[in-house]
Amino acid sequence: MIHNVGGIDRVLRILVGLVLLGLAATDTVGWWGWLGLVPLATGIIGWCPPYQLLGFNTCALKK
Template sequence: MFTTNVGSVDRAFRIVLGLVLIALVFVGPQTPLGWLGLVPLLTGFMRTCPLYSLFGLSTCSTK
């Protein structure tokens, strides 16, 4: 269904960024915009990014 196009460093960055943004909902400025963190969090866990697929990009290492 989906092809993997998110590499390990990109994946780790997306997960951390997603968690930080979601934390903004509960601490700090408590802005609802923090829920946008779900996007990088989900793309990190799924290891695929729809925008990367659209533009034919990949951060996976080649073997």
């Protein structure tokens, strides 16, 4: 699988995902906090389906 999510983007996705999951687990936010699984998974995997469809790539260019 080709990676299309780069360094800073990956870190931000993982952090946002963890924060949302933490808020959902403590019942601070509603059920939508469990949607934090999506940015967490895309950050860990390094591939984002919408990026693929739209042609985005935040990975560093290979020389």
